[in-house]
Amino acid sequence: MSIGLAILLLVLAVLIALAVRRGEAALPITQRIVEQFAKLVPRMLCALVAAGFIAQLIPKEAISSFLGAEAGLIALPIAAAVGLIVPAGPVIAFPIAVVFAKAGASVPALVTFITSWSLFAMHRILIYELPLLGASFLRLRAVSVALMPFLAGALALLAGLLVSFGAPVTAH
Amino acid sequence: MAERPFWTDSAWRRKLLGDAFGRGFWGFFAAAAATGLVCYWVKGPELFAEAIVRDFDALMAVLPRVMVALSVAALIWAMLPRDKLSGLVGREAGLTGLVIATIAGAITPGGPTSAYALLAVLAASGADRGAMVAYIASWATLGMQRVLVWDVPFMGAEFAIFRSLVSLPLPIVAGLIARRLPFELTVRRDAPPPPKGGEEFLP
Numbered sequence: 001m002s003i004g005l006a007i008l009l010l011v012l013a014v015l016i017a018l019a020v021r022r023g024e025a026a027l028p029i030t031q032r033i034v035e036q037f038a039k040l041v042p043r044m045l046c047a048l049v050a051a052g053f054i055a056q057l058i059p060k061e062a063i064s065s066f067l068g069a070e071a072g073l074i075a076l077p078i079a080a081a082v083g084l085i086v087p088a089g090p091v092i093a094f095p096i097a098v099v100f101a102k103a104g105a106s107v108p109a110l111v112t113f114i115t116s117w118s119l120f121a122m123h124r125i126l127i128y129e130l131p132l133l134g135a136s137f138l139r140l141r142a143v144s145v146a147l148m149p150f151l152a153g154a155l156a157l158l159a160g161l162l163v164s165f166g167a168p169v170t171a172h
Numbered sequence: 173m174a175e176r177p178f179w180t181d182s183a184w185r186r187k188l189l190g191d192a193f194g195r196g197f198w199g200f201f202a203a204a205a206a207t208g209l210v211c212y213w214v215k216g217p218e219l220f221a222e223a224i225v226r227d228f229d230a231l232m233a234v235l236p237r238v239m240v241a242l243s244v245a246a247l248i249w250a251m252l253p254r255d256k257l258s259g260l261v262g263r264e265a266g267l268t269g270l271v272i273a274t275i276a277g278a279i280t281p282g283g284p285t286s287a288y289a290l291l292a293v294l295a296a297s298g299a300d301r302g303a304m305v306a307y308i309a310s311w312a313t314l315g316m317q318r319v320l321v322w323d324v325p326f327m328g329a330e331f332a333i334f335r336s337l338v339s340l341p342l343p344i345v346a347g348l349i350a351r352r353l354p355f356e357l358t359v360r361r362d363a364p365p366p367p368k369g370g371e372e373f374l375p
Contacts, residue, residue: 002233004329008240008320015247024250031178032246038192040321041238045231046200052227053207056219090318091200094326098230101327110327111335115342118312128288133295136358137304144305144350148313148342155338166334168327169233 002169043091051095055102064104071109076153079109083116083149093117101168107160110168112153119145237325245317249281258290261307262299270347273303277310277343287311295359306347313339 019029067075086093097110105113120142129138156166178184212220261276262269280287291308312318314336323332 002237002328004324004332005237005240007329008237008244008324011320012240012244012247015244015251019247019251022251024247027177029246029250032249033243034179035188035191036242036246037239038188040242041235042192042197043200044234044238046197046204048230048234049227050200050204050207052223052230053204053211056211056215056223057207090322094322098326107331107334110331111338114323114335115313115339118318119309124284124288124312128284132288132292133359136356137295140301140350140353140355140357141305141308141346143353143355144346145309147349148309148339148346151342151345152313152335152339156334159334159338166331168331 004169040091047091047095048098051099055099058099058103060103062103063100067100067103067105067109067113069106071106073157075106075109076112076150076157079105079112079153080116080149083113083118084120086117087122089121089123093121097168107166107168108153108156111156112149115152116149119148234325238321241321241325244320245281248316249286252279252281254280254282254286254290258293258297261290262294262297262303265300267344269300269303270306270344273306273347274310274314274340274343277307277312278314279316280311281317283317287315300351301357302347302351305350306343309346310343313342 019026065071066078069075071078082096083093086096093114097114100113101110125138129141160166208220208223211223215223257276257280261273264272277287280290287308291304294304294307319332319336323335327335
């Protein structure tokens with residue numbers, strides 16, 4: 001069993017014990033799990049399968065020369081730009097990250113990509129941020145967080161020089 | 173009257189089926205089928221078969237983790253009082269305020285509906301702009317739902333921990349920048365309720 005699943009199972013066991021002690025109603029929680037599962041899993045599985053085919057199709061050298069370790073610092077702005085233009089939710093963004101990882105993208109590039117996407121995902125800005133908070137908040141926030149993807153990537157790069165930790169699971 | 177279990181409600185079951193296999197699903201299905209066809213056509217049957225085997229392995233690896241992660245997320249969502257979180261953010265000034273906002277953003281359970289609703293409450297109550305930016309930046313990059321349901325199953329625990337650690341100080345930096353920017357901030361006090369629907373995960 002992988003360490004990821006082991007950690008998740010441990011967290012789950014602790015939470016279930018906590019919920020039982022607090023006498024939480026099991027039915028609404030179960031209902032939420034089933035609903036989230038139905039909304040998420042069928043699409044996620046299709047996206048993963050598509051990602052596998054795309055990983056087979058795209059030339060690995062192209063990805064690794066832009067986002068791999070040999071690309072050096074230039075990989076960070078490229079990864080940030082790609083994260084910026086992925087206009088959809090995690091169902092699409094994370095399979096893309098898996099494709100990049102399989103093709104040899106470096107850990108700092110992957111960190112930069114995910115950070116950039118998570119901060120600037122266009123669907124979230126359009127559906128939530130603009131209607132709820134307005135354009136002036138969007139301007140303030142966008143400028144304030146603009147450096148974050150690069151800082152995350154740079155920190156990952158520095159940390160990578162000190163420790164060898166953080167490699168993604170590319171076996172799958 | 174005793175409450176009947178949710179699965180006996182036929183309207184709920186129909187909605188569930190629609191959520192699972194509605195138009196959005198068929199879009200994803202079509203993408204998978206199309207990329208599969210192109211793969212077969214361009215790379216030939218052998219590499220296509222290899223991709224199928226690897227896809228299957230990937231599904232088998234991701235599925236159990238996603239199921240456990242979803243259960244974890246639902247339990248936290250049920251047990252953590254979201255309305256109390258907003259009372260914590262924006263009260264403290266200085267660096268402490270930004271640290272609290274970052275922690276609140278990371279532990280806010282649920283997807284954008286929960287987080288942006290809380291942010292709108294903060295805005296309406298006149299919270300510090302640095303805390304607001306730090307909160308939503310933290311939710312976006314460190315939110316535990318994203319890390320649990322997406323980073324861990326797709327990229328592995330090691331990468332998830334690594335990414336969280338290097339991102340930890342960044343919402344505070346963003347909050348400090350936001351406090352220094354001379355932009356005028358006009359927040360809506362009559363914000364509409366957050367859109368309902370595919371709240372947690374979908375585009």
